[in-house]
Amino acid sequence: MTGAQFKRVTPRSGAPVTLSFDGVPLTATAGDSILATLLSHGRFVRHHEFGGGPRAGFCLMGACQDCWVWSGHGGRLRACTTPVADGMALFAEPQPLLPSHE
Amino acid sequence: MNRIVIVGAGPAGIAAAEVLCARGHRPILIDEGEQAGGQGYRQPSAGLALDMSRLMGSEAGKYDALHARFANLKGRIDYRPRTMVWAIDGRTLHLVCDGRADVVEADTLLLATGAMDRVAPLPGWTLPGVFTLGGAQVALKDQGCLIGHRVAFLGSSPLLLLAAGQYREMGGEVAVVADTTPLRAKAAAFPAMMRSPRTLLRGLAYMAGAMRAGTPLLHGVTPLAIEGEGHVEALRVRDGRGRERRFSCDAVALGYGLKPETQLADLAGAALAYDADFRLFLPKTDGFGRSRPGLYLAGDGATIGGADAAEASGALAAHAVLTDLGASQDIAVIRRLARQVVRLRGFQRGLARAFAWPVAQIRAQPDATVLCRCENVTIGAVRAAMAQTLGPVEVNRVKAMTRCGMGRCQGRVCGPALQEIVAGVSGQDGAAAGRLRGQAPVKPIALAAAADTAP
Ligand SMILES: Cc1cc2nc3c(=O)[nH]c(=O)nc-3n(C[C@H](O)[C@H](O)[C@H](O)COP(=O)(O)OP(=O)(O)OC[C@H]3O[C@@H](n4cnc5c(N)ncnc54)[C@H](O)[C@@H]3O)c2cc1C
Ligand code: FES
Numbered sequence: 001m002t003g004a005q006f007k008r009v010t011p012r013s014g015a016p017v018t019l020s021f022d023g024v025p026l027t028a029t030a031g032d033s034i035l036a037t038l039l040s041h042g043r044f045v046r047h048h049e050f051g052g053g054p055r056a057g058f059c060l061m062g063a064c065q066d067c068w069v070w071s072g073h074g075g076r077l078r079a080c081t082t083p084v085a086d087g088m089a090l091f092a093e094p095q096p097l098l099p100s101h102e
Numbered sequence: 103m104n105r106i107v108i109v110g111a112g113p114a115g116i117a118a119a120e121v122l123c124a125r126g127h128r129p130i131l132i133d134e135g136e137q138a139g140g141q142g143y144r145q146p147s148a149g150l151a152l153d154m155s156r157l158m159g160s161e162a163g164k165y166d167a168l169h170a171r172f173a174n175l176k177g178r179i180d181y182r183p184r185t186m187v188w189a190i191d192g193r194t195l196h197l198v199c200d201g202r203a204d205v206v207e208a209d210t211l212l213l214a215t216g217a218m219d220r221v222a223p224l225p226g227w228t229l230p231g232v233f234t235l236g237g238a239q240v241a242l243k244d245q246g247c248l249i250g251h252r253v254a255f256l257g258s259s260p261l262l263l264l265a266a267g268q269y270r271e272m273g274g275e276v277a278v279v280a281d282t283t284p285l286r287a288k289a290a291a292f293p294a295m296m297r298s299p300r301t302l303l304r305g306l307a308y309m310a311g312a313m314r315a316g317t318p319l320l321h322g323v324t325p326l327a328i329e330g331e332g333h334v335e336a337l338r339v340r341d342g343r344g345r346e347r348r349f350s351c352d353a354v355a356l357g358y359g360l361k362p363e364t365q366l367a368d369l370a371g372a373a374l375a376y377d378a379d380f381r382l383f384l385p386k387t388d389g390f391g392r393s394r395p396g397l398y399l400a401g402d403g404a405t406i407g408g409a410d411a412a413e414a415s416g417a418l419a420a421h422a423v424l425t426d427l428g429a430s431q432d433i434a435v436i437r438r439l440a441r442q443v444v445r446l447r448g449f450q451r452g453l454a455r456a457f458a459w460p461v462a463q464i465r466a467q468p469d470a471t472v473l474c475r476c477e478n479v480t481i482g483a484v485r486a487a488m489a490q491t492l493g494p495v496e497v498n499r500v501k502a503m504t505r506c507g508m509g510r511c512q513g514r515v516c517g518p519a520l521q522e523i524v525a526g527v528s529g530q531d532g533a534a535a536g537r538l539r540g541q542a543p544v545k546p547i548a549l550a551a552a553a554d555t556a557p
Contacts, residue, residue, distance in 0.1 A: 065545070
């Protein structure tokens with residue numbers, strides 16, 4: 001998918017963070033939310049589980065639960081309210097449990 | 103000592119904590135967010151070089167003042183950020199903080215849980231790039247991002263123009279501000295809005311700003327569809343004169359005013375009643391915020407009133423707590439706060455009439471329009487289920503039949519529109535259509551945490 005959904009208009013200072021989404025490496029700055037990071041690089045965060053197409057979050061304030069992504073450790077994360085962390089491996093689809101690196 | 107717990111660190115919760123603290127109490131103040139301030143006075147996340155005075159404009163002074171007051175208060179209360187209340191069971195509040203479960207017992211509970219956007223569905227609203235209007239502001243304040251490069255603002259709310267102005271100010275392109283309410287309907291609500299002339303003037307200033315900037319400003323539109331392959335490419339509406347208009351854009355901000363976050367109040371045993379102006383079920387309180395013995399409600403979570411009303415109602419509810427605990431009170435202070443809350447909420451009531459929730463447009467939506475984003479239930483599926491049942495049907499019945507509102511947002515998003523569809527199909531008024539009941543967990547939590555302390 002080409003293009004970014006979000007347009008960053010304010011720079012952020014902080015430690016650089018490297019993470020990945022569906023195996024593609026992404027860079028971010030500590031303090032960025034997962035959602036802002038994904039939508040600064042692309043246009044969706046998950047595929048709806050009941051055939052509702054691609055989704056990219058909706059309320060951006062933790063109320064609608066439309067922005068969940070899956071972590072490589074098997075859990076799910078609410079992308080709009082979860083900050084990025086170095087080494088995060090994120091996926092648009094549920095993942096089989098991988099051994100934890102933490 | 104009576105243990106007082108406040109949920110919500112927005113202007114309402116902070117003002118309440120301040121009043122209690124000044125009288126020697128040390129309340130617990132719980133908030134899901136990383137930082138205090140709530141929605142309207144949300145602070146940028148760490149490291150973001152955002153000029154908040156520029157962004158907050160005429161409200162910058164209040165923003166600074168609230169955060170300065172909180173900085174001073176923080177050490178004197180038991181403040182618990184990043185903590186979500188996910189269930190209330192009698193006096194027990196079930197919490198989850200950083201993935202760990204906890205409980206706290208409350209003798210007195212003051213809920214100041216705020217609000218979220220109310221949205222009306224239309225074809226294409228599940229496409230990536232459609233966000234709530236409040237969400238468009240959160241993206242900016244919290245993350246320094248705009249929701250798109252060229253944004254259409256659709257709905258009915260004075261905040262459409264406010265947010266569009268902020269987006270322009272920050273270098274975003276505004277494709278259109280499209281309001282579903284006709285201009286003459288807004289003019290008719292002018293007398294009620296005169297209760298808060300300052301806010302009214304601010305609204306007129308936003309409108310003037312949009313006109314100077316050449317932003318297309320439409321009133322009385324009928325939304326037709328959000329179009330795009332895999333993401334938003336255009337918004338199509340019929341304008342007030344009946345012409346079809348298409349605005350290319352890569353994002354849409356959608357908002358029809360706010361709806362209170364009432365799930366916790368519901369679980370805590372507050373009574374709710376239908377309000378015909380807001381067309382929502384709102385918790386019932388007395389003039390001071392008392393719901394039932396030991397339970398107090400304040401801010402937008404009780405009745406939509408905006409930040410100033412939230413602050414005043416938070417302080418007022420705290421005074422009610424003190425009174426009920428037997429403390430002597432300064433009646434003059436309480437009277438002044440009560441008058442302020444009545445005036446400001448009256449103004450919002452005027453706004454709710456002026457910027458109307460588009461009942462007829464919702465009921466006229468085609469069958470294919472998705473109503474429930476979580477479970478992917480269409481309006482047609484709701485109509486079909488209702489056609490198969492005899493007698494009056496209310497929303498919880500429809501939920502059981504179609505799964506509409508059963509998803510992980512618990513009907514926060516689809517609830518108001520579902521209510522109108524059900525009322526429309528069954529020929530009842532909104533009150534008879536009923537409301538989706540709050541259930542624990544009020545938001546999804548990690549299962550490990552639920553198992554530890556399940557009620
Ligand atoms: C997304 C959004 C953006 C807005 N932006 C503006 C704006 O730019 N300008 C403006 O004038 N008004 C804005 N508003 C209106 C705003 O609601 C009021 O101005 C004001 O913030 C209301 O104050 P409050 O204290 O009642 O609630 P809020 O400020 O909303 O605070 C409620 C707090 O309760 C917390 N909470 C809720 N449920 C739980 C739970 N279960 N567990 C733990 N914590 C919980 C929330 O995290 C939140 O911090 C916005 C509203 C929304 C929803
Ligand atoms: S976008 Fe609604 S919860 Fe994240």
